[in-house]
Amino acid sequence: MDGHWRERALTFLAAANNHGDLAVKMSSLKQAKDILLSVEPSHAAELFPYLVELQSSPESVVRKALVEVIEEIGLTTMEHSSVLMPVLLTFLKDKENIVARQSIISGTNIFCGVLEELSLQFHRRGIVERWLGELWAWMVRYKDAVFGILLEAGTVGLKLLALKFLETYVLLFTSDTDDSKTPTAEAITRHGRAFNISVVVGGHPVLDPLALTTEANRTLGILLDFLRSASTFPGSLTISVVNCMLLSSTFMRS
Incomplete structure (x- = not known):
């Protein structure tokens, strides 16, 4: 990348x-993303405040594309991505459903990526750097915000995605009881397997494994509460709750 990358970006x-x-807006965002991904992460991070400004775009497709860019850049330049995380939280309440939905989808992927990095960094180096601890704090706030979607008024489609995140959360923090099959942190990344x-x-x-496992069990309790109130929810949401609980219980018995 030549020395004019900053001006071009x-x-x-x-x-x-x-x-x-x-069309020019969308094309320009893609080209800016490609440049930011091609330079050193610390250099790319200098322009993150300008990227964040796009959250005020009046076009929902631009805001949705911004979330997708944040996911890709955030996972690649994780050390510098905390400044991007408030956008994900803001867009969870976006008035356009496609933006809020993308925020859950991309946020789930970032959440899992941060967990993997937390495990690997401590496994390899015996420490967790400050930036990663701060990024995890953003993920905890993100998790709480997504959980809140299930309890608020909103579209069924958005609630289904929030429920899918809740399912992912339970599976991440439900310990694999078969020690002989439990992979190491290195093996998970090497083979592209999900964090546990x-x-x-x-x-x-x-x-804290104990605290997080306890939280996963409490989350299953939330699902049970949903089932007890099933008559107040659309059929598709009730079915998803049942499927989520079946998957979680199957995983715990495996």
């Missing part, structure tokens, strides 16, 4: 924010 970000043609709390070694400074 700023030009594309300005076009994505201000151009009158929607069972790979977290003792003494982790951020992740």
Whole structure:
């Protein structure tokens, strides 16, 4: 990447924010993303405040695309991505459903990625760097916000995605009881397998396996409460709750 990358990226970000043609906005955002992914993460992070400005775009498709960009850049430049996380929380309450839905989808992927990094960093180095602890704090806030969607008025589609996140949360923090099959943190990343709390070694400074497993059990209790109120929910939501509980119980018995 030549020395003019910053000027080019700023030009594309300005076009994505201000151009009158929607197609140009979308194309410019993609080109800005490609530049940011091609340079050193610390250099890319210098332009994150300009990227965040796009959250005020009046076009919902631009805001949705911004969330997708935040996911891709956030997972690649994780050390510098805390500044991007407030956008995810803000967009959970976006007036356009496609934006809020994408915020749950992308946020779930980031949540899992941060967990994997927390496990691997401590496994490899015996410490968790401050930036990663701060990023996890954002993930906890994100989790609470998504859980809140289930209890608030909103569309069924959004609640279904929130429920899917809740299911993912339970599976992440329900320990694999078969020790002979429990993979190491290194094996999970090497083979692309999902994180599970069972790979977290003792003494982790951020992740408390007992507390997180207890929280997962409490989350199952939330699902039970949903079932008790099933008559007040659409059929698709009730079916998803049942499927979530069946999957969780199957995992715990495996």
